[in-house]
Amino acid sequence: MNLNSKIPEGPISDKWDNHRFSSKLVNPANKRKFRIIVVGSGLAGGSAAATLGELGYHVDCFCYQDSPRRAHSIAAQGGINAAKNYQNDGDSIYRLFYDTVKGGDFRSREANVYRLAQNSTNIIDQCVAQGVPFAREYGGLLANRSFGGAQVSRTFYARGQTGQQLLLGAYSALSRQISAGQVKMHTRSEMLDLVVVDGHAKGIITRNLATGEIKAWTADAVLLCTGGYGNVYYLSTNAIGCNVTATYRAYRRGAGFANPCFTQIHPTCIPVSGDHQSKLTLMSESLRNDGRVWVPKNPEDCNKDPNEISENDRDYYLERKYPSFGNLAPRDISSRSAKEACDEGRGVGPGGRGVYLDFADSISRLGESTIRERYGNLFQMYERITGENAYKRPMRIYPAIHYTMGGLWVDYNLMTTIPGCFALGEANFSDHGANRLGASALMQGLSDGYFVIPYTIGDYLASTGAGSISPDSSEVKEVMESVRQRIDLLTSCKGNRSSRSYHKQLGQIMWESAGMARNAPGLEKAIGQIQDLRDDFEKNLLVPGNSSNLNAELERAGRVRDFLDFGELLCRDALERNESCGGHFREEFQTEEGEATRDDENFAHAAVWEYKGDGSVPARHQEELKYENVKLAVRSYK
Amino acid sequence: MFSSSLGKKYLMALSGIVLVGFVLVHMAGNLQVFAGQEQINSYAHSLQSLPWFVLWGSRLILLSAILIHAWTAYSLIMENKAARPNTNDIEITKRAGWSSLRMGLTGSIILAFVVFHLLHFTIRLIYPEYSEMMTTVGSPDEREIHDAFSMIISGFKNDFVSVFYIVAMFLLCRHLAHGFSSVFQSLGIRSESWRKKLDLLSVAYAWIIFAGFSIVPLSVMAQKYQIFESYDSTFFPPSMEEPTPKHSKK
Amino acid sequence: MKLTLKVWRQDGNDSDGRFENYELDGVSEDSSFLEMMDQLNEQLLSQGIEPVLFDHDCREGICGTCSLTINGYAHGPEDSTTTCQLHMRKFRDGETITIEPFRAKAFPVVRDLVVDRSAFDRITQAGGFITVRTGSAPDGNALPVAKSDSDKAMDAAACIGCGACVASCKNASAMLFTSAKAGHLNLLPQGQAEKDKRVLAMVSAMDEAGFGNCRNYGECSAACPKDISLDYIAKLNRDHAKAKIKKFFS
Structure with a gap:
């Protein structure tokens, strides 16, 4: 398997510029001769389809939902990072790049992450121009909030619905291209296989979910923007329909799958309440600013009313184990600690899979009204789902799967190991390494779709020339x-x-x-x-x-x-x-x-799996990851 | 301008404004009945003696407002029926009230009433003898004029007429309660800040119109059944026969 | 909990629908309405009956895929809640629950409770965007936007496009959706250049899709899981009238 990452030459800050210059271009008059298939209509797919349509390509866009506006990007709450440095607090493209590489625990590709940080500023400009109603200060300029894993305020947000607003922005751009006839939208259409001819991706097979019709679509390139595979765990914060079929089918047709074991678990979700549970709901991580996490010291107390368990019988395990970070320990660490406590039989709630997030101290210190002001909507959502009043009784939380860093291996051009087959957004593996920082998923999806693929796909198309094969071949x-x-x-x-x-x-x-x-x-x-x-x-x-x-x-x-x-x-x-x-x-x-x-000596690489046939063990390949700009270091939160 | 769905709403609102204004003026006119025969007769006569273009101009405006309002309503209702051909097994609402849901019904009954009312008082087909009711009371000179006062009293002495009149006014009240504020909503001249005030005003207006119109037949009925006296008792002879007021015939 | 479910079944838009009654026992009060439906479907599957089809995806109240008219209410009786966020503890043990699709001519039934809401996409395609080429945008802070405008735009932009406004409206009007979409962009300075064109195009796309007319009774807003205000409808009426007048005189 050829894993040439095609990282451009030059210092990291010049790589993307150099690459854009050296990439071949498709002349405007020729663009209409090319057909491009985009699978998925989330932030990556929607923005890519809209932009490619605008450039003059013929685009067919597919989604399994009944409307492109319903892709699961819509559910992202927190925000989107950008190295605008509007706060004058020391942010820069380099710092965003550094934070992302470090946050990814040194398992991402430096050149890609740097490009992501560079594009982040353009994304904000683009979205504002589209009418995304980002939060603003009284002076009318954009507001920022801070987010985990960073010491600067660089997160742009639209209330708790940033993903929704960014997706609606991309959807509006897509709608404009649909009405212009540049993009043909196919809703309720699920991709079931990839067509590879002479080693190049040339089309897809879809099933129309409403009519059952199986149909072949051919094109000069195929973009998979089909999100992550968190639903392999059945319960996750993903939408019910999220699935791995598109990327897995591409894998079976020869695309390398990188780092499938890199999955992210979010520590503050509403726990499973019973067998009927079909999905898990995320509660903003900000709750841990004022809530204290604990479980009973003694397993026999687990079924007691938490308010009746005395202070001495409680184990504030995060404060005990990580005195300096306490309840604000990073996502992976606090998730694991919750699991340990429950494994010891000290979990609370149905099935013993939950820990308390207690606001009693904050309420007595700050008053209920302050807590209500800060988290009122979250408490309301919690009550709607669990029927419990978290002002009176500690919340129960438990970690849940919510993002997958692994995905189809792509080179710097976002092309998989199948020429002509590209992967964008959560469907690829490149930018987040082994752990994704908050407010970075939206950034990556839009960077790939608006600002990367329009350049890199041209290079591929210019080298192959137009001429998709017939669906009847x-x-x-x-x-x-x-x-x-x-x-x-x-x-x-x-x-x-x-x-x-x-x-x-x-x-x-x-x-x-x-x-x-x-x-x-x-x-x-x-x-x-x-x-x-x-x-x-x-x-x-x-x-x-x-x-x-x-x-x-x-x-x-x-x-x-x-x-x-x-x-x-x-x-x-x-x-x-x-x-x-x-x-x-x-x-x-x-x-x-x-x-x-971490074992940097033996595992500073992306593991890329190659399909070898049903019943055979797939082959594991490696792309060595070189860290020339960020020094490998150990994370500590003691 | 008026071809789209919103255009039709503008037509409803604009014709509605004309009618909303008209009922207020009409009510003010009616209330003059309490000032006595002379006052109301002279008011009625002054209206009828307006220059022909003013009189027929306003009649034309009113008539077209009614026709536009009714025709547009009919066409909207037909479109709305087509837009939701299947109804729910359970039809229920959270906010919409009785009056706002039944504008078509109240409007139709009011339209029927208006036709009856015109035939009754203006064209005088229902009681042709109204044409005979002439008097010099309230006349600016010595010539005879229509005796509006007598027409009102004699008309409302009929229980059925009074009841129909009051019921129609109640429906008008309900129609206005939704219609008045809707004018502002449909024309887009409303905002959050005065929405509540507008809704209150709308309800208040509707009840004022109801009260102002209904008090006339109510007072006639009250005097007929000797509960309360508002008018010259000579118009209510004890025999309960048709009134033969002293000035009416030569 | 034990429930009787009266569920609408329909093979396609051209076939006749009917209600089927199903008994379902052992429903947890903690399960969501859709999890209850999952449970029903598992039971039907084991009884050899084809499961009931319904639309759903994110199950956290933001994607707008879920629908259902539950006991006559779009998204059920709970205010500001989508069906997926509605929980069974809001129902009584032994209750009969009537489950119907979102009914409107513009939302043809695909199968059972699944309807086709692509008319909303067509309304957006007509003008629900700001024309800006990728890469051509000025700096995000180049154009200050008053916080109040931005907040109001956000209130409108919170619309999840679920169609509850249409389903709850007795006329199947899509005014709340259209006005929220247009209002979001029309409130922002970025959206001014195309404002008139946008409003006219979106309203005519709405009319073409076969939705009914707005009657201002606010049922849409009461059913809206995101509490979109009727003010946006007033604004759309206003913007549309202005655009029409400008067009007439230009």
Whole structure:
């Protein structure tokens, strides 16, 4: 597998400029001869489709939702980083770059991150011009807030709905191109396979979810902007429909999959309340500024009313273990500590999977009205979901999966190992390393879509020339046939178990063995369990109805089928990475105090997996990561 | 200008304003009945003696306002029915009240009332003998004029007429309660800051119109059934026969 | 909890729909409404009945995919809440819950409770954007925007495009949606250049899609999970009238 990252020459600050100059251009009159497929309509896909359409390319954009405006980017709350330095507090492109590389625990590619920091300022300008209603100060200028992992205020936000507003901005740009006829939008269309002809990505096969029609679309390039794979854990903060199918199918067609084990777990989510649970809801991390995290010292107190547990019988474990950071310990560390406490049988709430986040001290110190002012909407949301009043009784929280740093391997041009197949946003692996900083996901999606792909795709297209293949060609028909067969397998099984039950079980295995803390025996066991589950799935799956109309069970079955394969790949990657870094914590690799131990000598690389056929173990390749600008260092929060 | 859905709303609002203003003037005129036969007759006569272009001009404006209001309403209702061909099994509302939901019903009944009312008092087809009710009371000179006062009293002595009149005025009140504030909403001349005041004003206006119009038939009925006396008792002979007031015939 | 669910089933927009009654036992009070629906579907699956189809995605009240008219209310009886955020503790044990699709001609039924809301996309495509080429924007702070304008624009921009306004309106009017989308951009200085064009284009796209007319009774705003105010409708009416007048005289 060729893993040439194509990092441009020159000092890091000049790389992107040099690259833009040396990239080939497509002449304006020729652009209309090229067809581009964009899969996904979130921040990355929406912005890419809009921008490429505007440049004059013919774009076909696909999304499984009923409208491009519903992609899950919409759910991001906090904000978007940009090195504007409007606060005059010492921010710079270099500092944003540095913070992101360090926050990623030194597992991201320097050149890509630097470019991301450079583009961050343009993103804000672009979004403001589109009418994104960012928060403003009384003077009418843009406001900023600070966010985890940074010592400067560089986060731009639109109340708690920044993702929504940025997505609506991209959606409005996309809508403009749709009405101009430059982009053809295909909603309720799910990509089920990638068409590769002579080693180049030339199209996709989709299923129209409303009519069941299987159709081939051909083009000169394919952009996968299909988000992350957090739903492999069944319960996550992702939308129900988020899935790995597009990127996993590309992987099966030859695209390398990088670092699947890098998943991020958010410490402040509302815990699972029972078997019925279908997803988890994130509560802003800001709650930890005024809440104290604790569990009962004695497991027998877990079912007591928390207000009746005396101060002496409480274990404020974060304050105890990390006296200097206390309740504000980083995401990965506080998540793991919560798990440890619950593993010891001291968890609270249904299933013993929860810890208290107590505001009693803050309320007595600051008064209930101050707390209400700061977090009123979050307390309200908590009450809506749990039925409990957090002013009177401590909140229960528990960590949940919410972002995946791993994804399709891409070079500096965002091209996967299949020429002509690009991956943007959360679907690729490049910018966040082993851990993503808050307010960086939105930045990356928009940077890739608005400001990177328009340049880098031209270089590819100019070198290949226009000429997409016919949807009726034999290569395309072959892929289409394999998609049909796969669907037939799902509908013809007629067993007795729903795809949801398999998904749930897979999620349990994944969470247990490849969740917040992982170890080799657990991962090996999980791989076996997943394989068994997959065999069972193939025998006993029940999909009702047929494939010729809207059939949610069939949709889920197809996604779960790919998750079953992918979960195994994730475990394999976690098993091979014999170190702890960022979101990947291997219990064997920790200090005596339980801190993560990174192994820079052996693992300062991206692990890239190559598909070798069903039943064969995939091949693991490495892209060495060179740190020329940021010095490798150990994180400490004691 | 008026072809779009919003254009039709502008038509409703603009014709509505004319009618809202008209009912107020009409009510002010009616209330003069309490000032006695002379006052109201002379007022009625002065209206009828307006220059022909003013009289027929205002009649034309009023008539077209009614026709535009009714026709636009009809066309909007048809469009609205088409826009939601299937109804819910449970039809329920959170905020919309009785009056705002039944503008079509109240409007239709009011329209029917207006037709009846015109036939009754203006065209005098229902009681042709009204045309005979002439008097010199209230006349600026010695010539005979229409005896509006007698027409009102005799008209409202009929229980059915009075009840129909009061019911219609109640429906008008309900219609106005929503319609008055809607004018401002539809024309976009309303903002958050005075929305509450406008809604209050709208309700107050509606009730004032109701009270002002209904008090006339109510007072006639009250005197007829000897509950309260507001008018010259000679218009209420004890026999309860048709009134034969002293000035009416030569 | 034990519930009786009266659920609308329909094979497609051209076929007739019908209600089916399902009994569901063992529902947790802590589950969300959609998790209850998941549970129903698992039960139907085991009984050999095709599961009920409904739209949903993020399940945290922001994507606007979920719909459902529950006991006559779009998104259920709880204020400021989407169906996915509605929890079963708001219902009584033993209750019969009626579940229907969002009904409007402009929202054709795809299957069961799933409707096609692409008309909203067409309204946005008509003019719900500011024309700005990628890369051509001036510095974000080059144009100050009054905080109050920015906040009002944000209030409008909070619309999640779920269609509850249409479903709750007896006329299936899309005015709240259209006015929120247009209002967001029209309030900002960036949006001024295309304001007139935008308003006219969006209103005509709305009319073409077959939505009904606004009757100002505010049911849309009462059902809106994001509490979008009727003021935006007043603003759209105003902006549209201005644009029409300007166009007439230009």
